[in-house]
Amino acid sequence: MKLRIDYNNMLTHTIGDEGITQATLDSLSPAILAANKNMEEKRKAGKMAWRDLPYNQNEIVEDILNYVNEMKGQIEAFVVLGIGGSALGPMAVQQALNHPYYNELPREKRGGFPKLYVVDNVDPERLVYLFQTIDPTKCLFNVISKSGSTSETMSQFMIIKQQLEEKIGIEAARKLIVCTTDAVTGNLITIAKQEGYKHFYIPSAVGGRFSELTPVGLLPAAFCGLDIKGLLEGAAEMDKMCEASNIYKNAAHMYALLHYIGMTTGKNISVMMPYADALKYISDWYAQLWAESLGKQFDVNGKTVNVGQTPVKALGVTDQHSQVQLYAEGPFDKIIVFLGVDEYRETITIPKTYGDMPSLGFLGGVTHNNLIQTEQAATEYALTKANRMNMTITLPKVTPQTLGQLLYFFEVATAYAGELLNIDAFDQPGVEEGKNATYAMFGRPGYDTKKAEMDAAPAKADRYII
Amino acid sequence: MKLRIDYNNMLTHTIGDEGITQATLDSLSPAILAANKNMEEKRKAGKMAWRDLPYNQNEIVEDILNYVNEMKGQIEAFVVLGIGGSALGPMAVQQALNHPYYNELPREKRGGFPKLYVVDNVDPERLVYLFQTIDPTKCLFNVISKSGSTSETMSQFMIIKQQLEEKIGIEAARKLIVCTTDAVTGNLITIAKQEGYKHFYIPSAVGGRFSELTPVGLLPAAFCGLDIKGLLEGAAEMDKMCEASNIYKNAAHMYALLHYIGMTTGKNISVMMPYADALKYISDWYAQLWAESLGKQFDVNGKTVNVGQTPVKALGVTDQHSQVQLYAEGPFDKIIVFLGVDEYRETITIPKTYGDMPSLGFLGGVTHNNLIQTEQAATEYALTKANRMNMTITLPKVTPQTLGQLLYFFEVATAYAGELLNIDAFDQPGVEEGKNATYAMFGRPGYDTKKAEMDAAPAKADRYII
Numbered sequence: 001m002k003l004r005i006d007y008n009n010m011l012t013h014t015i016g017d018e019g020i021t022q023a024t025l026d027s028l029s030p031a032i033l034a035a036n037k038n039m040e041e042k043r044k045a046g047k048m049a050w051r052d053l054p055y056n057q058n059e060i061v062e063d064i065l066n067y068v069n070e071m072k073g074q075i076e077a078f079v080v081l082g083i084g085g086s087a088l089g090p091m092a093v094q095q096a097l098n099h100p101y102y103n104e105l106p107r108e109k110r111g112g113f114p115k116l117y118v119v120d121n122v123d124p125e126r127l128v129y130l131f132q133t134i135d136p137t138k139c140l141f142n143v144i145s146k147s148g149s150t151s152e153t154m155s156q157f158m159i160i161k162q163q164l165e166e167k168i169g170i171e172a173a174r175k176l177i178v179c180t181t182d183a184v185t186g187n188l189i190t191i192a193k194q195e196g197y198k199h200f201y202i203p204s205a206v207g208g209r210f211s212e213l214t215p216v217g218l219l220p221a222a223f224c225g226l227d228i229k230g231l232l233e234g235a236a237e238m239d240k241m242c243e244a245s246n247i248y249k250n251a252a253h254m255y256a257l258l259h260y261i262g263m264t265t266g267k268n269i270s271v272m273m274p275y276a277d278a279l280k281y282i283s284d285w286y287a288q289l290w291a292e293s294l295g296k297q298f299d300v301n302g303k304t305v306n307v308g309q310t311p312v313k314a315l316g317v318t319d320q321h322s323q324v325q326l327y328a329e330g331p332f333d334k335i336i337v338f339l340g341v342d343e344y345r346e347t348i349t350i351p352k353t354y355g356d357m358p359s360l361g362f363l364g365g366v367t368h369n370n371l372i373q374t375e376q377a378a379t380e381y382a383l384t385k386a387n388r389m390n391m392t393i394t395l396p397k398v399t400p401q402t403l404g405q406l407l408y409f410f411e412v413a414t415a416y417a418g419e420l421l422n423i424d425a426f427d428q429p430g431v432e433e434g435k436n437a438t439y440a441m442f443g444r445p446g447y448d449t450k451k452a453e454m455d456a457a458p459a460k461a462d463r464y465i466i
Numbered sequence: 467m468k469l470r471i472d473y474n475n476m477l478t479h480t481i482g483d484e485g486i487t488q489a490t491l492d493s494l495s496p497a498i499l500a501a502n503k504n505m506e507e508k509r510k511a512g513k514m515a516w517r518d519l520p521y522n523q524n525e526i527v528e529d530i531l532n533y534v535n536e537m538k539g540q541i542e543a544f545v546v547l548g549i550g551g552s553a554l555g556p557m558a559v560q561q562a563l564n565h566p567y568y569n570e571l572p573r574e575k576r577g578g579f580p581k582l583y584v585v586d587n588v589d590p591e592r593l594v595y596l597f598q599t600i601d602p603t604k605c606l607f608n609v610i611s612k613s614g615s616t617s618e619t620m621s622q623f624m625i626i627k628q629q630l631e632e633k634i635g636i637e638a639a640r641k642l643i644v645c646t647t648d649a650v651t652g653n654l655i656t657i658a659k660q661e662g663y664k665h666f667y668i669p670s671a672v673g674g675r676f677s678e679l680t681p682v683g684l685l686p687a688a689f690c691g692l693d694i695k696g697l698l699e700g701a702a703e704m705d706k707m708c709e710a711s712n713i714y715k716n717a718a719h720m721y722a723l724l725h726y727i728g729m730t731t732g733k734n735i736s737v738m739m740p741y742a743d744a745l746k747y748i749s750d751w752y753a754q755l756w757a758e759s760l761g762k763q764f765d766v767n768g769k770t771v772n773v774g775q776t777p778v779k780a781l782g783v784t785d786q787h788s789q790v791q792l793y794a795e796g797p798f799d800k801i802i803v804f805l806g807v808d809e810y811r812e813t814i815t816i817p818k819t820y821g822d823m824p825s826l827g828f829l830g831g832v833t834h835n836n837l838i839q840t841e842q843a844a845t846e847y848a849l850t851k852a853n854r855m856n857m858t859i860t861l862p863k864v865t866p867q868t869l870g871q872l873l874y875f876f877e878v879a880t881a882y883a884g885e886l887l888n889i890d891a892f893d894q895p896g897v898e899e900g901k902n903a904t905y906a907m908f909g910r911p912g913y914d915t916k917k918a919e920m921d922a923a924p925a926k927a928d929r930y931i932i
Contacts (some may be wrong), residue, residue, distance in 0.1 A: 008926040084787025100591070101599040104569060109598070121784045122841075123743040124834035125566070128812040132575070133567040149825035152783060155816045155837060158829065162817040187823050208787075251932040268799050269735065269776050277589040288788035295792025308796030310735050312778055317618060318587045320900060321550025321674075322754035326761025328896035330774030333734050346594040350621045351628040357653050359615035362910040363624065368590035371621060375588075378903035381920060385899060430794035433851060434786060437844035444828040454847060460474040466717040 049205035054236035082144035087120035089212030148186030234404025269334035275316035515671035520702035548610035553586035555678030614654030700870020735800035741782035
């Protein structure tokens with residue numbers, strides 16, 4: 001089973017002058033060749049270590065599975081303390097492959113696996129409410145931070161560690177904390193070794209938003225009973241498919257190229273619209289990957305470019321009743337990507353109840369499977385008729401393998417788009433300013449200059465506050 | 467307690483040439499006067515019936531509360547069958563005012579109120595999985611459709627009605643279905659009367675996305691124990707604040723004006739970024755309101771305009787680790803609205819655990835309340851320094867009253883933006899094409915011409931499928 005991509009509706013033969021011409025595609029051959037070359041060179045130079053993840057983790061997977069086996073019976077919930085890539089990937093995979101009401105099911109319907117919570121914010125209500133819901137002494141807390149200096153995650157860890165130690169003592173608390181972090185640098189590996197926490201490593205050359213297929217994502221998935229070997233197998237399958245140098249045979253590269261062309265012609269919005277509840281959080285995960293990788297001020301030569309495409313999360317058919325009015329009639333400023341599924345995991349049929357009512361009669365005997373797929377096709381038709389750029393990625397079925405393919409597909413597409421844009425897709429310099437301002441406001445030593453700069457910023461006028 | 471809006475960072479004195487000048491604001495006086503006049507006239511002509519909702523529902527509220535009182539002990543869950551505005555409003559209010567793990571709490575911690583589920587998609591897995599989680603014969607199903615012809619909602623209703631009648635008989639099933647629909651037209655009111663279902667009305671002049679303060683939103687909220695009178699009181703407070711003709715004293719009108727100016731100068735994206743988990747789904751509700759109201763092909767004179775701003779949902783601080791890189795460094799194409807909270811409902815303090823580690827030590831003794839607010843201020847600082855248009859709406863605290871203010875604020879702002887854009891903010895002609903295509907594909911009588919049109923559409927080429 002492999003995913004397929006249909007990009008007919010990006011081209012002039014379906015959407016007229018709003019589409020991309022064959023001549024434009026042909027004219028970009030030099031850029032494609034250059035991007036191919038850069039991708040290969042970076043991979044050889046070890047700068048795309050995430051591409052090796054489908055192949056080099058056999059021992060890690062065994063370690064994870066053994067650990068899950070040892071711990072799962074001892075805990076009621078597995079709690080991820082992470083933010084950004086450390087939260088979005090685990091949530092997307094859980095939503096895709098597990099029961100949508102997983103935490104509400106009795107344990108036997110969860111295959112004996114613990115509940116999953118992902119605590120990805122420092123809203124003070126979050127932890128308080130969580131501890132009104134579950135007993136922290138019956139949870140395993142997975143602290144995920146590559147640098148070990150993520151304020152949000154580390155502060156949650158500090159709060160929980162104290163609570164656990166007060167309630168059950170240092171020895172027992174130690175067993176309820178597991179760290180996922182860099183093997184060498186940062187506070188968290190120091191702490192983990194010092195205090196004797198079980199820990200897993202994030203390869204130092206793999207960035208947060210490309211880390212779902214490391215223990216960052218594999219450990220939570222395994223604790224929820226998901227097939228992590230299948231995920232990696234799917235990623236390996238997609239890796240093979242992404243080796244084609246002919247762009248017409250390389251779906252991920254073509255996805256990037258078409259979006260690149262869109263970006264250079266006023267399509268500054270990338271809508272991801274799955275027609276499956278299971279794939280809803282793929283849009284959230286993709287939003288980080290695409291936004292943080294491609295939203296850059298400078299190109300690799302230091303030239304100011306201010307590029308990037310803003311990801312928008314939608315859900316079919318739900319958002320036909322929320323967003324499609326805008327997509328069909330608003331500005332010609334977006335590329336809409338439908339994520340479809342050939343075969344859903346369940347079937348449900350509408351009874352022939354109101355045969356005499358025109359707007360209801362036609363539904364009798366139809367399955368929801370048919371209804372959702374027909375509405376997807378109808379929305380595609382309507383947007384195409386309105387000359388809106390759109391394309392469709394279809395999974396034969398949502399399985400660990402096809403999900404692994406999909407995640408890896410978007411990672412390769414993002415990296416390739418970075419090459420076409422001539423930017424560094426793997427850094428995030430733009431978040432430093434906010435971090436430094438936070439440190440300055442808390443009076444952290446070494447941030448006096450920043451504090452002075454902030455104090456000197458233009459004052460707010462009361463008359464612009466209502 | 468009233469919400470306040472701070473728009474300093476939309477103006478040149480903080481963000482330089484990327485900002486709006488006082489001269490621009492002054493030059494728009496005629497447009498502001500015209501918009502004020504149109505708003506008043508429409509209100510008088512009964513075309514903004516949603517503005518009367520804070521005042522004219524005393525009897526309806528009593529009916530709702532009595533019904534909740536009668537039914538709440540008899541059911542384990544209240545299930546909304548609705549899509550678009552019929553789902554987004556109820557979810558946003560529940561998330562804002564109730565416990566975030568509401569459904570997982572034991573009944574006594576829910577004040578004796580039932581669980582809440584909102585089934586807003588026709589993914590065939592959705593209903594199957596829901597019925598693996600709860601027993602449908604212990605639920606009250608709220609079918610919400612003004613027209614009574616919403617395929618998704620009505621098909622769900624038909625499935626559930628059949629299941630209930632098979633399991634517990636027609637008489638008992640009747641008590642477990644409650645309809646919210648138009649008082650006169652459509653299938654659902656016909657069905658409700660014919661089959662004897664309890665029903666509530668959506669005023670015919672109130673459209674779906676402006677219907678949260680009708681029984682569409684009030685009934686689910688009341689069934690979850692929320693203070694619906696408080697919601698309406700808050701809306702009434704905001705209504706008074708929105709009467710000011712001086713735009714510098716009218717927050718909702720100013721919000722619309724600033725976004726309107728943004729739209730005319732390349733800001734085609736509206737980011738809503740609450741710094742509170744409780745307000746997360748306000749962004750989803752706002753996304754429909756803003757997108758569907760303002761995304762229009764034609765202005766009121768029939769001129770092609772293709773206007774509209776694409777709403778983007780973000781969450782602080784979480785999305786600082788996902789989207790802020792793009793917001794700070796990408797194109798100058800968005801307005802970022804922070805939604806802040808002065809006082810959270812809980813407090814939690816970080817212990818002084820790692821005083822000797824520079825990147826952790828400063829956190830010791832800090833509350834998460836202080837951390838989230840400081841990060842919000844730091845992100846605001848960073849984006850302002852990068853000359854990005856941003857503004858902040860602050861709620862003193864999230865309560866039924868302030869939430870009512872906020873919902874009503876955005877409704878007025880949306881309507882006013884529609885006047886400035888000179889479009890009809892209350893229709894949605896762009897969704898008809900997809901609906902008709904769906905009917906045609908199902909062979910619904912009367913849609914032969916559409917079917918023929920679809921068959922004649924440009925064919926897809928296999929070579930553009932990978």
